[in-house]
Amino acid sequence: MTYDLTVIGTGPGGYVCAIRAAQLGLKVAVVEKDRTFGGTCLNVGCIPSKALLHASHLFDEAGHEFAGMGIKVPAPKLDLPAMMKFKDEGVAGNVNGVAFLLKKNKIDAHIGRGKIVAPGKIEVTGADGKTQTVETKNIVIATGSDVARLKGIEIDEKRIVSSTGALTLEAVPKKLLVVGAGVIGLELGSVWRRLGSEVVVVEFLDRILPGMDAEVGKQFQRILGKQGMTFKLSSKVTAIDSSGKTLKASVEPAAGGAPEMIEADVALIAIGRIPYTEGLGLDYVGVKMEKGRVLIDADFKTNIEGIYAIGDVVAGPMLAHKAEDEGVAVAEILAGQAGHVSYDAIPNVIYTFPEVASVGKTEEELKQAGIPYNTGKFPFTANGRAKVNRTTDGFVKILADAKTDRVLGVHIIGADAGTMITEATIAMEFGGAAEDIARTCHPHPTLSEAVKEAAMAVAKRAIHM
Numbered sequence: 001m002t003y004d005l006t007v008i009g010t011g012p013g014g015y016v017c018a019i020r021a022a023q024l025g026l027k028v029a030v031v032e033k034d035r036t037f038g039g040t041c042l043n044v045g046c047i048p049s050k051a052l053l054h055a056s057h058l059f060d061e062a063g064h065e066f067a068g069m070g071i072k073v074p075a076p077k078l079d080l081p082a083m084m085k086f087k088d089e090g091v092a093g094n095v096n097g098v099a100f101l102l103k104k105n106k107i108d109a110h111i112g113r114g115k116i117v118a119p120g121k122i123e124v125t126g127a128d129g130k131t132q133t134v135e136t137k138n139i140v141i142a143t144g145s146d147v148a149r150l151k152g153i154e155i156d157e158k159r160i161v162s163s164t165g166a167l168t169l170e171a172v173p174k175k176l177l178v179v180g181a182g183v184i185g186l187e188l189g190s191v192w193r194r195l196g197s198e199v200v201v202v203e204f205l206d207r208i209l210p211g212m213d214a215e216v217g218k219q220f221q222r223i224l225g226k227q228g229m230t231f232k233l234s235s236k237v238t239a240i241d242s243s244g245k246t247l248k249a250s251v252e253p254a255a256g257g258a259p260e261m262i263e264a265d266v267a268l269i270a271i272g273r274i275p276y277t278e279g280l281g282l283d284y285v286g287v288k289m290e291k292g293r294v295l296i297d298a299d300f301k302t303n304i305e306g307i308y309a310i311g312d313v314v315a316g317p318m319l320a321h322k323a324e325d326e327g328v329a330v331a332e333i334l335a336g337q338a339g340h341v342s343y344d345a346i347p348n349v350i351y352t353f354p355e356v357a358s359v360g361k362t363e364e365e366l367k368q369a370g371i372p373y374n375t376g377k378f379p380f381t382a383n384g385r386a387k388v389n390r391t392t393d394g395f396v397k398i399l400a401d402a403k404t405d406r407v408l409g410v411h412i413i414g415a416d417a418g419t420m421i422t423e424a425t426i427a428m429e430f431g432g433a434a435e436d437i438a439r440t441c442h443p444h445p446t447l448s449e450a451v452k453e454a455a456m457a458v459a460k461r462a463i464h465m
């Protein structure tokens with residue numbers, strides 16, 4: 001039989017694409033090399049990291065915040081194997097959910113590594129080495145990404161770990177060296193700090209969270225510093241000696257110079273991720289790449305007829321919801337509809353405490369593009385709910401076009417920032433103005449009132465400041 005569509009990879013891009021295409025009446029198959037569906041996100045990314053962030057946050061609260069609220073508990077004790085079981089059960093619930101949805105939508109799953117041998121032909125090699133050929137009118141490549149490695153430093157996933165190993169450590173490291181102050185390094189660094197590690201973060205650039213609004217990065221670094229994380233910016237790890245009982249990392253100034261040595265029990269290499277296309281046969285069929293990513297046009301089409309690509313393997317932010325939206329859009333295009341993704345309104349969240357969330361342009365980007373803008377800022381210290389909850393760290397910042405008042409970017413540090421960013425994203429999707437947010441009734445008392453106040457602050461009329 002010939003499928004209308006075969007998706008290679010079942011991460012959030014691939015499985016969502018397959019389901020949407022099946023909903024639209026296409027005969028669909030997926031190819032997956034791993035034992036479980038769900039890709040990086042469900043197995044070794046978003047889901048397990050959020051399970052550990054949730055559990056470690058409650059552990060931290062129980063140890064430090066409960067007494068202040070009149071809750072007397074004995075000092076909490078960590079049962080790490082039980083916490084890991086909690087995480088694994090959460091992962092299992094999610095990956096089993098994907099298996100159920102694929103079945104429900106009558107999507108055939110071919111388990112094995114897929115290689116495109118010709119347009120419309122995928123060779124699938126199972127774990128037993130047996131191959132089968134899947135025939136299909138269209139192919140969507142959704143093979144995701146893999147950990148970026150540092151030259152000369154071997155990841156053993158025990159002492160020198162990637163995010164995958166950092167999600168399964170068997171003991172709390174006394175000292176954790178995090179290489180890279182991006183989202184993954186700061187989230188997993190937070191998990192282990194809360195569980196008792198001394199955490200040192202080494203970052204090549206002179207700031208944390210490159211790409212995020214600079215003011216947000218600065219304040220967030222101060223907050224993480226107060227929580228006990230140490231930062232070494234403008235520095236690079238050039239080697240890690242793992243021959244002794246503790247690791248010895250050579251850390252040099254980014255611009256070069258004499259190295260210093262930092263000892264640690266575990267080193268987490270979190271310098272980013274790279275698109276994954278190994279063994280996919282792209283050279284063989286002549287699919288064009290650009291900067292290591294599969295090159296696509298506005299309709300997700302590669303240079304080869306009938307071959308499309310989405311998610312981490314193509315350009316854009318490596319985020320699960322971006323991959324999902326591309327999956328929906330390409331399925332709709334293949335079914336003859338007008339699939340579309342608004343790349344200017346893709347939110348980005350860091351699930352630490354407080355959370356950091358943003359959508360749209362940063363101040364630096366607006367300045368560089370020469371776009372005049374007004375800023376409205378509101379601190380959580382002036383928000384009633386944050387005050388009573390004692391979660392007053394952070395602020396909401398809204399950047400609006402100086403001429404039209406249209407919202408161009410929103411940046412939030414604060415408890416639950418990841419949920420609050422959604423209202424800003426919807427406002428931006430609808431082409432909304434700061435005035436639209438300011439005139440929208442927000443429930444009291446909620447943290448989201450800070451978003452409304454920041455919108456009012458754009459016109460210099462915040463009430464509670």
Ligand SMILES: Cc1cc2nc3c(=O)[nH]c(=O)nc-3n(C[C@H](O)[C@H](O)[C@H](O)COP(=O)(O)OP(=O)(O)OC[C@H]3O[C@@H](n4cnc5c(N)ncnc54)[C@H](O)[C@@H]3O)c2cc1C
Pocket residue numbers: 008009010011012013014031032033034037038039040041042044045046047049112113114115142143144145163164184276278279280310311312313318319320321322323351
């Ligand atoms: C620790 C961590 C935390 C993260 N947290 C978040 C978060 O909170 N929010 C967020 O939005 N993003 C987060 N991400 C990023 C997110 O996981 C990715 O952006 C997302 O998974 C990309 O989806 P995808 O469908 O493109 O690819 P993936 O999820 O990587 O899935 C690709 C799939 O393709 C399969 N595959 C690859 N090659 C083949 C082949 N030849 N044949 C068959 N199958 C193949 C793989 O086995 C895999 O299942 C996190 C990532 C990490 C590592």
